[in-house]
Amino acid sequence: MDNYQADTYGERIAAVYDEWYQSYDERTIETLCELARGGPALELGIGSGRIALPLQQRGVQVHGIDVSAAMLGRLRAKPGGDHVPVTLGNFADVGVEGAFSLIYVLFNTFFGLLSQEEQLRCFENVARRLTPDGVFLIEAFVPDLARFSGRQTVRAIKVGNDEVRLDVTQWDPVEQHLTSQHVVLTEQGIRLYPVKLRYVWPSELELMARLAGLRLRQRWANWDRAGFTADSTKHISVYERAA
Numbered sequence: 001m002d003n004y005q006a007d008t009y010g011e012r013i014a015a016v017y018d019e020w021y022q023s024y025d026e027r028t029i030e031t032l033c034e035l036a037r038g039g040p041a042l043e044l045g046i047g048s049g050r051i052a053l054p055l056q057q058r059g060v061q062v063h064g065i066d067v068s069a070a071m072l073g074r075l076r077a078k079p080g081g082d083h084v085p086v087t088l089g090n091f092a093d094v095g096v097e098g099a100f101s102l103i104y105v106l107f108n109t110f111f112g113l114l115s116q117e118e119q120l121r122c123f124e125n126v127a128r129r130l131t132p133d134g135v136f137l138i139e140a141f142v143p144d145l146a147r148f149s150g151r152q153t154v155r156a157i158k159v160g161n162d163e164v165r166l167d168v169t170q171w172d173p174v175e176q177h178l179t180s181q182h183v184v185l186t187e188q189g190i191r192l193y194p195v196k197l198r199y200v201w202p203s204e205l206e207l208m209a210r211l212a213g214l215r216l217r218q219r220w221a222n223w224d225r226a227g228f229t230a231d232s233t234k235h236i237s238v239y240e241r242a243a
Contacts, residue, residue: 001194001196004179004196006090006112007067007068008194009068009112009193009194009195009196010067010070011068011069011070011071012192012193012194013182013195014048014070014073014074015070016193017047017074018050018074021050021107022050024051025222025223027223027224028051028106029051029054029058031223031225031236032055032102032104032137033060035135035137035238036102037101037102038059038101039061039102039134040060040063040098040099040100040101040102041062041063041100041101041102041103041104042062042064042065042094042102042129043063043064043104044065044091044094044103044104044105044109044110044122044126045065045066045067045105045106045109045110046062046064046065046072047066047068047071047075047109048071048074048075048078049074049081049084051106052075052084053075053078053079053080053081053084056080056083056084062084063087063098063100064084064085064086064087065087065091065095065096066086066087066088066091067089067090067091069088072086072088090118091113091122092119092121092122093121093125094122094126094128096129098129099129099131099134100129100130100131100134101130101131101134101135102134102135102137103126103129103130103134103135103136103137104136104137104138104139105137105138106137106139108139108141108197110122110138110140110200111140111178111198111199112196113198114177114196114198116204119200119208120211120212123136123212123214124211124212126212126214127212127213127214133241134241136214136238136239137236137238137239138205138235138236139235139237140199140200140234141199141233141234142202142232142233142235143199143201145171145173148169151172151173152168152169152170153167153169154167154168154169155167157182162186163184163185164184164185165182165183166182166183167180168180168183175198176198176199177196177197177198177199178196178197178198178199179196180194180195180196180197181193181194181195182195202219202228202237205237209239213242214240214241214242215240215242215243216237216239217238217239217240218237218238219235219236219237220235221233221234221235221236222234222236
């Protein structure tokens with residue numbers, strides 16, 4: 001995908017993001033509140049504040065980092081959004097001051113870091129910003145490579161009377177990259193929303209954590225805290241400082 005930059009996804013999708021992804025599991029907020037234990041939290045890839053704002057309403061002091069000015073603009077325009085301290089920049093650098101009881105990155109956003117080096121740098125910088133008993137939470141999908149044929153796939157996300165949404169994806173097994181377009185077809189024309197990810201297996205995350213001085217504390221298959229198994233399609237992993 002030519003000219004794809006770190007902020008491309010957010011800048012292109014900001015106008016429709018909350019419409020497409022307005023719902024979330026209420027147990028997400030409950031779990032994050034519990035893990036923060038009354039201390040400050042930092043969201044990596046805070047976006048439009050879909051999780052940060054309800055978490056803030058529960059009394060958690062939330063800070064955020066995002067590379068997209070358009071997404072942060074959406075956050076600031078919402079009630080309470082101007083009370084969330086945010087940093088514009090690459091969240092791999094964790095470019096904020098202070099220490100946090102909870103640092104979290106949700107909805108596969110960690111995979112938006114497109115190299116192993118950048119992902120490891122994120123782990124290392126997170127470890128520097130955690131309080132001694134702080135935790136780092138990642139929510140991400142488990143790669144399902146069986147859905148690809150000829151290293152590509154097309155999925156129908158929505159088929160309506162006036163709109164069709166498709167996800168068109170190519171898979172690069174060497175770089176572990178998924179290069180996609182969310183394609184919206186209407187009578188008025190075609191809109192494209194590009195996204196590029198570097199997926200990571202749970203075992204690779206464990207190695208990154210170890211190199212950063214962290215270790216896995218818990219892993220669930222969903223926000224209901226079901227056990228993670230070979231059939232799980234996603235994971236919620238919680239890391240703490242290694243002894």
